[in-house]
Amino acid sequence: MSVEQYQRTVNSLDKEIAELEKKKAAADKKAADESKKAESVSISKNASATTIKSKLNEIDRHNKASNKAATESTEFGKKIADKRAKRNDAYLKLQKEQQKEQKAQQKVMDNIKKEYENRIAELEKQSIPSAITYNPTTDDVNSIEQYDVFISHAWEDKEDFVDELYNALTALGIKVWYDTSKIKWGDSMRKKIDEGLKKSKFGIIVLSPNYIAENKYWTKIELDGLFQLESINGKTILPIWHHLTKKEVTEYSPIIASKLAMTTATMTAEDIAKEMLELIPKVSG
The missing domain is CATH 3.40.50.10140 (Toll/interleukin-1 receptor homology (TIR) domain)
Structure with a gap:
C-alpha cells in the first residue's frame, strides 16, 4: 500500500473510533440516567397492592434499560479497542512507508544534484559553451x-x-x-x-x-x-x-x-x- 492509502485507512479508523466513542458516551449516559430513575421511584407504606406492583414494574423497566445500555457501552468499548489496535497497526505501517518514500525522494534529489554538479563540471572544462552554437555570418557582429x-x-x-x-x-x-x-x-x-x-x-x-x-x-x-x-x-x-x-x-x-x-x-x-x-x-x- 502507498502512503496515501495508509493515510486514508488511518483517517477512516479515526472517524470510526470517534463515532463509536460518541455512541459509548450516549450509552453510558443512558445507563446512568435509567439507574437514577429506578432509584428515584418511591413506594409509600400505605400504597395499595396494585400501586406497589406498578411501582416495582417501573423500577424493573428502568433497571433493564440501564443494564441494556451498560451492555451496549461494553460492546462499544470492545469495538473501540479493536479499532484502535487496527489504527495503531496502520499508523506504524504509514510511518514506515513515509520513511521509505522520504528515502526514495532523497535519493532522487541526490541523483539530480549529482547530475547537475557533473553537468556543471563538464561545462567548466569546455572552452566554448556547446549549447551556444550560433555564429553570425551575414550580420555585422558589432x-x-x-x-x-x-x-x-x-x-x-x-x-x-x-x-x-x-x-x-x-x-x-x-x-x-x-x-x-x-x-x-x-x-x-x-x-x-x-x-x-x-x-x-x-x-x-x-x-x-x-x-x-x-x-x-x-x-x-x-x-x-x-x-x-x-x-x-x-x-x-x-x-x-x-x-x-x-x-x-x-x-x-x-x-x-x-x-x-x-x-x-x-x-x-x-x-x-x-x-x-x-x-x-x-x-x-
Whole structure:
C-alpha cells in the first residue's frame, strides 16, 4: 500500500473510533440516567397492592434499560479497542512507508544534484559553451543589440505573468531579450535563442510548474545555456519563483534552489522589475 492509502485507512479508523466513542458516551449516559430513575421511584407504606406492583414494574423497566445500555457501552468499548489496535497497526505501517518514500525522494534529489554538479563540471572544462552554437555570418557582429537580460520561461506563463514582467522591465529602460519580440516568422528558434543567450548580460528564469514539466524541451535548452554562461563567462542567473514552492524548486534543481530568488507570491511584476533595475548595475559593476 502507498502512503496515501495508509493515510486514508488511518483517517477512516479515526472517524470510526470517534463515532463509536460518541455512541459509548450516549450509552453510558443512558445507563446512568435509567439507574437514577429506578432509584428515584418511591413506594409509600400505605400504597395499595396494585400501586406497589406498578411501582416495582417501573423500577424493573428502568433497571433493564440501564443494564441494556451498560451492555451496549461494553460492546462499544470492545469495538473501540479493536479499532484502535487496527489504527495503531496502520499508523506504524504509514510511518514506515513515509520513511521509505522520504528515502526514495532523497535519493532522487541526490541523483539530480549529482547530475547537475557533473553537468556543471563538464561545462567548466569546455572552452566554448556547446549549447551556444550560433555564429553570425551575414550580420555585422558589432551591430547586434546587447541586452541586459534574457527571459527564460514557459509559453503558458506569458499571459499569466511574463508579458507583464517584460513590459515592466522595458518601461524602466532595461533591454530585454524576449521571444515574442525577437523571433520573427521564418527565423530559426534555436539560432535566435542562442543569439539571445550570448548577447544578454543576465538570465532571468521564470520557474513555474509549466517550466519544469517533463516535456519542456526548450526551457531545458535555455537553462543549459544559462548554466554554461554562468559557469564559463561569470554571467548571473536571476530566478523568479512563479506558483512554485521551495520543495518543488529543490526537487527540480538544487543548484537553482540555492540561489537568491524573487517570488510572485509576494511581489508584483513591477516590484520585481524595480529590484532588477537595482540589481543589474550592482552585479555588472
